[in-house]
Amino acid sequence: MVLLSACQKESGQTFSPGQAKTESSLSGSVLLGDALPYPGLQPHHFSDESEQAWRVPASNTGGWAIDPSNRQLARAFYNSVYLASNNTPIAWTGNHSTCTPGTTSSEFKDAVLARINYFRAMAGVPASITFNATFNTKAQQAALMMSANNSLSHNPPSSWNCYTADGATAAGSSNISWGHNAWNAVDGQIQDNGIDNHAVGHRRWLLHPQTQTMGTGDVPKVGSLAAANAIWVFDGNAYSTRPATRDDFIAWPTKGFNPYPVVPVRWSFSYPSANFTNATVSMTQGGTSIPVALETVANGYGENTLVWRPNNMTANQNWPKPTTDTSYQVTVSNVIVGGSPRSFTYTVTVFDPQTAGVGEEQVTVSGNTSPPANTPATYTFNPVAFAQQYEAYIAEIAAATGVYNAETGSLNVTDGTDSSYTLVYSGSGTNGTNVYRLAPATESETVEFPRIYIPSSNSVLQFDSKLGLATNEQTAAMQISLDGGASWQDIYSKTGTNSGSVEETAFSTKSISLSAYANKLVKFRAQYRHTGYRYLGTGTNVSFLVDNVQINNAQQVVAENTQNTGSNTSFNFTPVSGKRYALTARVIPWAGYPGLAWGSLLYSETSAAVDTQPNAFSFSAQTAVARSTVITSNAITVSGINTGAAISVSGGSYSINGGAFTNAAGLVNNGNTVRVQHTSSANYSSSTNTTLSIGGVTGTFTSTTAASTGTYALNVNKTGTGSGTITSSITGINCGTDCEEPVITGRVISLYAKPVTGSRFTGWTGAGATSCTTSTTCRVTMTEAKTLTAHFDLVLTAKTVGSGTITSTDGAINCGTACSQAYPNQATITLTATPASGYGLYSWAGCSAVTGNTCTVSAFSASKTVTATFRPLVPLTVGIVGTGKVTSSPVSLIDCGTDCSEAMVTGKIISLYAKPVTGSRFTGWTGAGATSCTTSTTCRVTMTEAKTLTANFTSP
Structure with a gap:
């Protein structure tokens, strides 16, 4: 991959593209086809890359603060966040032939953004970069221009294919990459390998503390046109106030623990406005000095920076995978800061992120x-x-079974191969005709086996394989994942020798011990990868062939x-x-x-489930049993439970295994025998039930007494002051007229008492009525001859309204609310109403005659109710002006002159009479109570409340 870095002049805030930095051509011969454009810069180590399509969550692409002095946290950050970006589909909508820049998916951009913020968080600078939509659009045009022309330039000429002004602007404001895009381009820009990237300008812009927004443009490889990327890094904040950083310097690799795949050959130390002209670097490993090759100091790319290569490594190397954690003490001396020399010492530890550290927190x-x-x-x-x-x-x-031999197609494996060939190849298998084929079509070709396994201390991964022609930069591997496929590590690998001959002429069986992974959840895959030169083609002579993959002496997940x-x-x-x-x-x-x-x-x-619910059980009913006799059921055997079950009984008692009978709740066990018993009915043809419950399952034992062979006489009578009839549930009793019938012994008869209008039924009496109540229905079991009498009476009920009592002259009635008493027909009853204190008798109802507080009921011939209503007393006061007097009716209580105030029953109407003496004249009524009165000598007053009136007379 070729990189060009955006440059910034130190003299001011104007940004301009720097000199294009081109890398030298790849030396060496190409075998069986074209090699990659330039393999010297490898963005990551494919041995631990996941082919699984993890997705960066849109809601969590940055804002992280990481403490890399914590190895477990640094390891987790790499395995979780860093690897999540890999293999996100680009979903590019552009087209080279029509010069359409198109767009990439939001998920793809999130993956690029998360990778940038990963490095910033590790470096200790603000990791909250966001993408600007305008920057993205222009950077997309720049990436298309680089890809369409198979070249890089910060100042592309207008003659370029797919040239646009916005694309040219983005080229001058971006880190640009050719040969890779997306997160791979970010990795390459952080590593800054290649002979012309000695200033690590790409890295410095990506880690510049003041930067807040960036943009990305990405184009995939299409035919002979390479992939390309442009990351807009100039957001106008380069000279703004420097934000707080974890340390006052920025080092890459950072101070603390660094996963080896992100450790570059070129190490850097940045400090704002520092002078590194005469600065030196010394490094030790385990107390032993190691040589350091300083790169030429070049300012103008973000913060001033010193760059060096440990162990005099070449610019195109990758940092080797360490077998154990390796710590380097770095001292940067004679750094001029503010005119004074300073020295900085820190430790960088390089580690394998697939290897857990000692004392890591584990979930148990x-x-x-x-x-x-x-x-x-x-x-x-x-x-x-x-x-x-x-x-x-x-x-x-369950125990692991099955072999992956490709004989039935892919067998649900995950095909991670290029679309230019098929995973399953026919004609070269070791067990049948099929084999899994991984050809060197892309940097990483994989086949992932679907099951999850749990190895034991003696588990073995066994497979047959054969490797064809391979350079020393091509590796065939079997890999294991401990995190569900998020990351992978080699457990077997074979790197080519570039001998010009196939590496293996025939299949051989490999057996790999899995004891190091005992009691862990693991997955497996085969991988064929390259990091540079490779043989091209998809034939079996240049491929890694795998067959008969199986895991022995292990458990496998069958459901999850x-x-x-x-x-x-x-x-x-x-x-x-x-x-x-x-x-x-x-x-x-x-x-x-x-x-x-x-x-x-x-x-x-799982242990055996607790089962306290037995199988269903039942008892045999017994019939024609003797009356009033203890009856015992047949025995039932408890089955279907595996622990003690609750047992209880109603309507009798139970016995377990022939023991004593009890009605108390208890426990019963599987195989126990249980009987129940009860006392049979005292009546003929009557049933008795006992219900047994065991663990919620019930069974009922029933015994029925024998039927009677004779009859008994049933006699009914009527008595009382009232009238009525008696009927029954059998034909014959209708008393009135038929009051005696013979009834079969043991039969249950219902008798019904029905009073006539004006009478009331008041109860049953007689030897046969012991189980009857005041209900009009009486059920009689004919165990013997029985006689019953129904009582019908005339009933007088006395009720009161308000506060007071009613009593009768015979003393039978004496109540304050309501009471009843039976009286003979044509009786005369005298009742007296006695008001409570503060009350008076307002009225009687239901009387034959009323005299004062006395009510008389004469010729009593039907039940009836008499009601006395009591109301509160209120005062009536009369005054006289002049000469005369006032009397009242119907209550002759007021006689004023002498008695001018009396308590009256609320609601009563009182008539007042004004009588002038000889020689005087009555002139009218006055006072609050006189509102309805006139000048008449008579005034009618309704006692709704206390009232006062004055009668006015003229003097004689």
């Missing part, structure tokens, strides 16, 4: 390893400090469920009887991104 699930089946079970796990969310994983597992628990550190699931499960959880450090590797596995196998 705990809970019942033998839960009951079909019952919800709760499991918990420990929190991890930097987790935003968690995922729980429940897997049903993943739960996002948010911030909760617990989850639930309901196990099924007879199943074995593996449970785990993992951290999601950044919402929307892939989770990290799963934690340790907790194995769970």
Whole structure:
């Protein structure tokens, strides 16, 4: 890939393109076709790249603050956020032939943006870059121009294919790349390899602290036209106030832990306005000095920067994968800051992000390893400090079986190969005719096997393979993933020798121990990759062929469920009887991104489900049993339970295994025998029931007494002051006229008492009426001869309204609300109303005659109700002016002169009479109570309230 960096003049704020920096041509011969345009700059190491289409969440493309001194956090940031950008589809809508720049998908742009902010967060500068829509549009035109012309220029001539003014503007304001686009271009611009990128200008612009907005334009490779990218980096903020950064300098690789795939050959140290002319760099590894090659100091690309190459590495190398964490102490000396020399010392540790560090926080699930089946079970796990969310994983597992041999097509494998050839090739298999073929069509060709496995300490990955012609930059590998396919690492690899002959002339069986991955969730894939020179074509002589892939002595996931628990550190699931499960959880450090590797596995196998519900049971009914006799049922045997079940009884008692009978609740076990018993009815042809309940299942035992063989006499009578009739549920009783019938022994007879109008039924009496009430219906069981009497009476009911009592002269009635008493026909009853204090008798109702407070009921011949109404007393006061007197009626209480005030019953109408003495004359009524009176000597007053009136007389 070829890069050109946007340049900035130091003398002012005018931006202009710098001199085009071209890289030298690739040396060496091309084998069997054209090699890549330039392989010297590799944006990442394909051995750990995911082919899975993870997506960068649109809501979380930056704003991160990372502490790279925490190895686990730096490792998580790479495996979750960095790798999530890879392989996002470009969805380009443009066209080279019509010079249509088109657009790319929003997801694609988000992936590019997240990669830029990843590097800024790691470097400790504000990682909240956003894309400007105008910058994107113009950068898209610039990228099309670079691709359409297979060239790079910050100042493209107007004669170029697909030239536009906006594209030319973007070319002068952008980092531009040719041969890669998108996140790969970002990686290349951060690495800044190649002999002409000694100033690492691309990196400096991408990491410039003041920058707030950028833009991206991307075009894919189409035929002979290479992919291209333009990242707009000049947003007008280059000279604005420098924001706070994690350190006062910007180093790349950064201070702290750095995943080796993002470590460049060129290291850099930036400090604003510093003078690096005479600065030096020294590095040590494990206390031993290592040589350093300084690059020429070049200002004008963001902040002033010193660049060097450790170990005198060449500009086109990639940083090697370390076998263990490797720390370098860096000292930058004689940096002139504000006119004074300063020195800076920091440590850079390069590590493999696929290797967990010592003491990393791990998620460990705990809970019942033998839960009951079909019952919800709760499991918990420990929190991890930097987790935003968690995922729980429940897997049903079984012994691993099956072989991937391509004989039935792809067998649900994930085909990660180029569309120019088919994954399954016929004619070269070792077990049949088919084989999986990975040809060197792109940088990474893969076939991913679908199952998830759990290796044991003696598990083995076994496969047959053969590698054809391969350069020393082509590698065939079998890979393993510990995080569901987000990242991969080699467990077997074979790199070509560039010998000119096929690397393997025949298939051979490889056996790879998986003991290092025991009790982990893993997936497998085969990969064929190249990092530079490669043989071209898709024939088997240049391909990596794989067959008969199998995993031995392991478990495989047969069903799975993943739960996002948010911030909760617990989850639930309901196990099924007879199943074995593996449970785990993992951290999601950044919402929307892939989770990290799963934690340790907790194995769970269901215990037998608790079953307290027995099989159905029943008792045999017994008939024609003796009356009033203890009857015992047949024995039933309890079955279908595996623990003690509750037992209870109603209407009798039970016995377990021949023990004592009881009616108390208890427990019964599988195989126990149970009987119930009760006392039979005292009546003929009558049933008695006993219900037994075991674990919610019930059964009823019934016994029925024998029928009677004779009859008994049933006699009914009537009595009382009233009248009525008695009928029955059998033909014959209709008393009135027929009051006696013979009835079969044991039969139950219903008798019905019906009073005539004016009479009331008041109850049953007699030896046969012991079970009857005051209801008009009486049920009689004929266990013997029985006589019953129905009482019909004439009833006088006395009721009061208001406060007061009613009493009768015979003392039978004495009540304050309502009471009743039976009286003989034609009786005379005298009742007296006695008001409560403050009340008076207002009226009687229902009387034959009323005298004062006395009510007389004469010739009593039908039930009736008498009501006395009491009302409060209110005062009536009379005054006299002049000479005369006032009397009243119908109550002769007022006699004024002498008695001028009396309490009257509310509602009563009182007549007042004014009588002048001889020689006087009555002139009228006055006062509040006289409103309805005239000059007449008579005044009628309704006592709705207390009232006062004055009678006025002239003097004699």
